[in-house]
Amino acid sequence: MAKAKVHVFLKPGVLDVQGKAVESALHGLGWPTVENVRVGRVIEFDLGEGGADEVKAMCEKLLANTVIESYRVEIA
Amino acid sequence: MAKAKVHVFLKPGVLDVQGKAVESALHGLGWPTVENVRVGRVIEFDLGEGGADEVKAMCEKLLANTVIESYRVEIA
Numbered sequence: 001m002a003k004a005k006v007h008v009f010l011k012p013g014v015l016d017v018q019g020k021a022v023e024s025a026l027h028g029l030g031w032p033t034v035e036n037v038r039v040g041r042v043i044e045f046d047l048g049e050g051g052a053d054e055v056k057a058m059c060e061k062l063l064a065n066t067v068i069e070s071y072r073v074e075i076a
Numbered sequence: 077m078a079k080a081k082v083h084v085f086l087k088p089g090v091l092d093v094q095g096k097a098v099e100s101a102l103h104g105l106g107w108p109t110v111e112n113v114r115v116g117r118v119i120e121f122d123l124g125e126g127g128a129d130e131v132k133a134m135c136e137k138l139l140a141n142t143v144i145e146s147y148r149v150e151i152a
Contacts, residue, residue, distance in 0.1 A: 033124020040118040048109020062101055
């Protein structure tokens, strides 16, 4: 059965609030050199039937907010 | 400058509520064969100095909840 993995990241230029929070927490914990933290999601699932085109449709409809997020699909 | 990528996933056996929600939404949208949806996080950053051991310490202290989550570190 095909396994799909979808990576969803904020588009470059979109402020990553969660990333900024992680960055300042890491600075506070003693890692001042950490920079450009970006936090994304990974969604993994068994696809059953269909291929990359189906998964792209899922991303457009549900998995990613394409206004501010980009995604990458891997089928294994 | 070293780039670090940390993948954080719920441990097997821990109920993935977000994954279940995505799964039932995909079923409702016309993809009934999708199964075993798991949602994880990816944290990417410029490390500055230090290596994989430093990033592991960051995971233990901040990036992952090791009671219920496992993590994988990539240094590029």
